[in-house]
Amino acid sequence: MPSGLPDAMHLHRFFVPSEWLQHDRISLDGQVAHQLSRVLRLKPGDEIELLDNSGAAWRVQLLEVSPRQCLADRLRCHYPDTEPPVPLILYQGLPGGRKLDLVLQKSTELGATRIVPVLASRSVKAERPEAGGGRLERWRRIVQEAAEQSGRARLPEVSDIVTLDRAIQDIDAGDLCLVGALDDNVPGIRDVLESHHLPAAVRIFVGPEGGFDDDELALLRSGRVVSVSLGRRILRTETAGLAMLTVVGYALGEMSTKGADASL
Ligand code: SAH
Numbered sequence: 263m264p265s266g267l268p269d270a271m272h273l274h275r276f277f278v279p280s281e282w283l284q285h286d287r288i289s290l291d292g293q294v295a296h297q298l299s300r301v302l303r304l305k306p307g308d309e310i311e312l313l314d315n316s317g318a319a320w321r322v323q324l325l326e327v328s329p330r331q332c333l334a335d336r337l338r339c340h341y342p343d344t345e346p347p348v349p350l351i352l353y354q355g356l357p358g359g360r361k362l363d364l365v366l367q368k369s370t371e372l373g374a375t376r377i378v379p380v381l382a383s384r385s386v387k388a389e390r391p392e393a394g395g396g397r398l399e400r401w402r403r404i405v406q407e408a409a410e411q412s413g414r415a416r417l418p419e420v421s422d423i424v425t426l427d428r429a430i431q432d433i434d435a436g437d438l439c440l441v442g443a444l445d446d447n448v449p450g451i452r453d454v455l456e457s458h459h460l461p462a463a464v465r466i467f468v469g470p471e472g473g474f475d476d477d478e479l480a481l482l483r484s485g486r487v488v489s490v491s492l493g494r495r496i497l498r499t500e501t502a503g504l505a506m507l508t509v510v511g512y513a514l515g516e517m518s519t520k521g522a523d524a525s526l
Contacts, residue, residue: 273311274302275410277417280314283336288312288322290332299329309337313410315417317341342415344373347514349463351376353429354503355470358386361500366401366420370408372507373516376419377405380429384472398422426478429467430485436462440510441482442502443489444473451490451506455513464510468503 276294290298298304304327312320312334319342322334352369354362356379369377401420409417433439438461440454467474467487474482479489492505511517 273309274298274304275311275313275319275413277313277315277406277410280316283312283314283318283320286336288334288336290334291330295327295332296329298324298332299327310334313415315415317345317415319415342413344412344414345416346373346375346511346516348461349375350507350510350514351378351432351463351465352503352507353378353380353465353467355380355382355468355474355499356385356423357470357499362401363404365500365503366404367408368504369507370405370414370418371412372504373511374418374507375416376421378421378429378432379423380426380467381423382426382470382472382478383475385470386472426474426481430481430487433465433485433487434462437465438463439465439467439482439485439487440490440506441467441474441479441487442469442492442497442506443479444491444496445489448489448491451492451509454488454490455510460514464514466503466506466510468499468506471499 276297278290278294282288282290298310304310304324306324306327308324308327309321310324312322318339320339321337323337324332324334326333350373352365352374354365354369354377356362357365362379366377398420402417405418405420438458440451442451465487467482469478483489490506492502497505
């Protein structure tokens, strides 16, 4: 890489509407212009990367920088290899307070392709997130920032809160579906992953602070969701989902500088 060019680790990235990327000369406004000029204090000549959730990443060079509008030239396009080999979906039992914010950010870094908050019978009722469209917008913003920071060219989908009944309807025949369970008699996640071939998708279920109740566990079993142990210590709900994503990612070959080797 020629000196003076920011390497991929330090490049500022932004998801923008795909219309912005149709022409060689790009106009950037709104929040992106504000961020470039006021927050990052970038100058003409500096390079950034623009993404439109298509998988492509455009390197662009800034020509004019001002808080209301910036102009940039498209330089070149590439396709970052930062997605897991199969969809990784996290069904997170809705936790209290703002813990879901952390789960959204970290699971995006760890390669989740979709995050679905699940309202479980023991989800802390008094602390359910604010109702209405506001929360979904906020959750998507968290995921977008995490995707920009971690170099992903595709945004994980964030669904609004669903019931467990609804969540298990997503399951297809070729999927590997796992639920973290504290039962003494369940196999360790490592054994289950080692005995599986590459599934079409991996769906990970995690209970809320109080765990899933017996009816919910029965429902999961009826949906072919396999109970697995994460070891002898009880993890907090926000830790458990992230730990499962990490080990599933590892089994899929994600923890390597090369593209995933697409085997479990
Ligand atoms: N008080 C609850 C603990 C729930 S922990 C109880 O005793 O059931 C929240 C969720 O994290 C659990 O529902 C489970 O899905 C997951 N989890 C936490 N620790 C785990 C472990 N050691 N193995 C498997 N799953 C675990």
